[in-house]
Amino acid sequence: MPNNPINEEYEHTREQAVDEDGDIVDSALVGDELKLSYPAIEETIVDCERLDIPEGEVTALVGPNGSGKSTLLKALSSHLKPESGVVRLHGDELQSFGQKELARELGLLSQENDPVGSISVEDLVYYGRYPHRGFFEGISEEDRQAVDRAIDLAGVNHLRDTELGQLSGGQKQLAWIAMVLAQDTDILLLDEPTTFLDLHHQFRVLETVRQLNEQKGVTVAIVLHDISQAARFADYLIALHDGVLYDWGPPEDIVTEQLLADVFGVEASVQYDPELQILPKRALSERRR
Numbered sequence: 001m002p003n004n005p006i007n008e009e010y011e012h013t014r015e016q017a018v019d020e021d022g023d024i025v026d027s028a029l030v031g032d033e034l035k036l037s038y039p040a041i042e043e044t045i046v047d048c049e050r051l052d053i054p055e056g057e058v059t060a061l062v063g064p065n066g067s068g069k070s071t072l073l074k075a076l077s078s079h080l081k082p083e084s085g086v087v088r089l090h091g092d093e094l095q096s097f098g099q100k101e102l103a104r105e106l107g108l109l110s111q112e113n114d115p116v117g118s119i120s121v122e123d124l125v126y127y128g129r130y131p132h133r134g135f136f137e138g139i140s141e142e143d144r145q146a147v148d149r150a151i152d153l154a155g156v157n158h159l160r161d162t163e164l165g166q167l168s169g170g171q172k173q174l175a176w177i178a179m180v181l182a183q184d185t186d187i188l189l190l191d192e193p194t195t196f197l198d199l200h201h202q203f204r205v206l207e208t209v210r211q212l213n214e215q216k217g218v219t220v221a222i223v224l225h226d227i228s229q230a231a232r233f234a235d236y237l238i239a240l241h242d243g244v245l246y247d248w249g250p251p252e253d254i255v256t257e258q259l260l261a262d263v264f265g266v267e268a269s270v271q272y273d274p275e276l277q278i279l280p281k282r283a284l285s286e287r288r289r
Helices: 069-076 099-103 121-127 141-154 169-182 199-216 227-233 257-264
Strands: 016-018 024-036 046-054 058-062 084-089 106-109 187-191 219-223 236-241 244-249 266-271 277-283
Touching: 024 069, 024 219, 046 069, 046 219, 046 236, 046 244, 058 069, 058 199, 058 227, 069 187, 069 219, 099 106, 106 169, 121 141, 121 169, 141 169, 141 199, 169 187, 169 199, 187 199, 199 219, 199 227, 227 236, 227 277, 236 257, 244 257, 257 266
Parallel strands: 058 219, 058 236, 106 187, 187 219
Antiparallel strands: 016 024, 024 046, 024 084, 236 244, 266 277
């Protein structure tokens, strides 16, 4: 496990953090003293003293496979109860929210979507409106507008009448993204939303995320496999290694050749001018990490 280089200036109060530049950051989601594991596994998957998802920013969780990114996102969305510690949403513990109440606050796109094939894309997207309707309430004009907007943002308008079973893996992913967008929350948690997508659609998804953030102030926590994409599109990075927070802050502050060696096991050069650019060279042997 690498030595943790987190700057000692990284301080925090209950709902604020001070990053490495000394800037005060308001936090939408905070994890304190988190230990995360699964019932069938005895070992701790994530052990994190403090985690902040800044309000109104895009934060990317990065790290190699098995580093705990998806597990952490499940805890932040109340889909996994911490073994110890607490997650707070705007100062209130997640466990204090009812299911529908929480779904009106944050939306989650998981990697583990239920297999459905006989409904249309439009019908799937309407499921994203369930937190906003009572049990006996029909579809409102607000629901229709939210669904149309989500379908347009996800770029699946031409597929809205197509059954999910007829779609490619990438098209299904875009349909699920549209469903989460229709939820119309102030916080989005996205677990590798670019999986199965070609490069064009990867950028379309990331640009949609950025558009939501810039135009509507949506707070985003997104798990990304590609650190170059994460550094380009995110305001903050959370780098995880073996379930431990390695570093946190703006990409230009924390993306270093040392981080790439310690966390990702690659030798790479990092250029900062005119913009941050990562140039991988070779994989490092386990002995040198």
